[in-house]
Structure formats: structure tokens, C-alpha cells
Amino acid sequence: MSTKTNLMLDLTMFGAFLAVSNPHLTGATVHEWLAISLAGVVITHLLLHWDWVIKVGKEFFKKLWHQSRLNFVVNTLFFIAMTGSLFSGLMISQSVLSTLGIQLDVSSSWKSIHSLMSDASVLLLGLHFALHFKWVVTNMGRYVVNPIRGLFQRGSVPQVLTAQPVRVEKSK
Amino acid sequence: MKIILRIIIIITIGSIIAGAFSLGVNKSSNAAGLDNGGQAPATIGSNGQSQPMARPDGGDRAGGSVTQGVAGVLGTLVKITGITILVLAIQKGFGQPGNRKLISTQE
Numbered sequence A: 001m002s003t004k005t006n007l008m009l010d011l012t013m014f015g016a017f018l019a020v021s022n023p024h025l026t027g028a029t030v031h032e033w034l035a036i037s038l039a040g041v042v043i044t045h046l047l048l049h050w051d052w053v054i055k056v057g058k059e060f061f062k063k064l065w066h067q068s069r070l071n072f073v074v075n076t077l078f079f080i081a082m083t084g085s086l087f088s089g090l091m092i093s094q095s096v097l098s099t100l101g102i103q104l105d106v107s108s109s110w111k112s113i114h115s116l117m118s119d120a121s122v123l124l125l126g127l128h129f130a131l132h133f134k135w136v137v138t139n140m141g142r143y144v145v146n147p148i149r150g151l152f153q154r155g156s157v158p159q160v161l162t163a164q165p166v167r168v169e170k171s172k
Numbered sequence B: 001m002k003i004i005l006r007i008i009i010i011i012t013i014g015s016i017i018a019g020a021f022s023l024g025v026n027k028s029s030n031a032a033g034l035d036n037g038g039q040a041p042a043t044i045g046s047n048g049q050s051q052p053m054a055r056p057d058g059g060d061r062a063g064g065s066v067t068q069g070v071a072g073v074l075g076t077l078v079k080i081t082g083i084t085i086l087v088l089a090i091q092k093g094f095g096q097p098g099n100r101k102l103i104s105t106q107e
Helices: A003-020 A028-048 A050-058 A066-089 A095-099 A108-131 A133-155 B002-031 B066-093
Strands: B042-044 B050-052
Touching: A003 A028, A003 B066, A028 A066, A028 A095, A028 B002, A050 A066, A066 A108, A066 B002, A108 A133, A108 B002, A108 B042, A108 B050, A108 B066
Parallel strands: none
Antiparallel strands: B042 B050
């Protein structure tokens, strides 16, 4: 899988996460269905990084400290928080479960868990982003900023073709 | 086949986590003296009879409010930026001890 594809998938996930974490923006129905879609994208993200998960998982208890282990812990907690948020959201959902023909009585505990896990997800996304900051900045520059900058530069008049006044002094 | 197996593993782990949450909610409900195990808390109606509490609305059903939504998105971005700056500052402060052995997460 190319870095560009990874970056595009991550940016899509990030956008979806921002929309899902603010139900006022979309309304509750879109919020619920978008969350289900996000779960699918999370599974794809995990599949793309499967080798890393297995590699670090195997080495987890071998060395005392390295950043891959910190990444692993943050990613695991993030997965737990996202799963908890999605599941508790399903338990209080109105659109998704009724579409599936399931009727559940709501518990106030699920609502508390949903908001707790959503807040934890935002916090852990911040950590996840910070731990991959270099990778994100480098590849954003390479695949997003530079191509956009190139588009604007191509539109302007090339420097080679512009006439530059030159002062020539004649030697007497 | 390999990918299907991996998807099943991910979903199984997700189900175990969801099951743990469900167990926790049921236990806390039982500890609070509720016999209905995670069911709706009841309210007493005007006729004196117990009625299940209505489901929470969770926002506008038809559509969201753009102003509130954009403010929320900006708030989330500010939170993420703050956390990122904090973590990067801590990493710089500690001289990035974790970078001694880094297994690349992205290919």
C-alpha cells in the first residue's frame, strides 16, 4: 500500500471523526450512520497496518521502553475508546437500530459511557496524531501542500520569459 | 481469505470489548438496585404509574445546526492541537528517549 493511499485514508478518517464527534453539525441520524461507516474505515486502517500490529505485539514485552510500545498502548486504548463509543452509541441510537428492527430501552448509563468514551477518543486521537506528527507533516507537504503550490506556480508567468531591463555601460 | 480472517479477528476483539462494557453497565445497574439490568430507568407518571424514561434526543433529528456544528469542530481541532503541542513539547523536553528503537508504523 502506497504512502499516498495511507495518507488519503487517514485524512478521510480524520474528517469523518471530526464530523462524528460533533453531532450538532450533521444531526443525529447522519451522526449514527457516519459512525457506522467510520467503524468500517477503522477496520480498513487496521488491516493496512496489520503487519506493524503483529510485529510490535510480539516484541511488546521484550524491551523496557521504545516509542513503538507507546504507540501500541495509545493505539490499543484508542481502539477500546472507539469501540466503547460506537457500542454505547448503538445502545442509545434511534435510527440505526430501528432500521434493523431492534427495539431497546435506553439506559442512562449508556449515555454516560458514550460521552465519556467520545471524550477519551478525542484525547487519544490527539496523542495518536502527536506520535505520528513527523510522518503526517512530511507526507502532507509531499502529497498535499506541494502539488497545490505547484498548481499556483504553473499558473503564473515563468521567470525565464519575462523581459528584464539590463543596464549596459559602454566602455570608452 | 487472509483478510477475511483478519477482519473476523478485529470484530471478535471489538465484540469482547463491547461485551465488557455491557457487563460493566449491567453490574453497575444491579449494584444500584435495579433488577432490569441496563434497562430504562423508570419515571412516575401523573397517574402514579411507573413509565420507562424516554430515549434521549441527542440533537436535531432532521438536520444539524451549522453554526453550532462548526463551533464544535473548531473546538475539537483546538483540543487536538493543544494535546499535540503538549506531547511534542514533552518529547522535546525528554530528548525523545523513545526514538532509540522505532518500528515504522507507516510504509
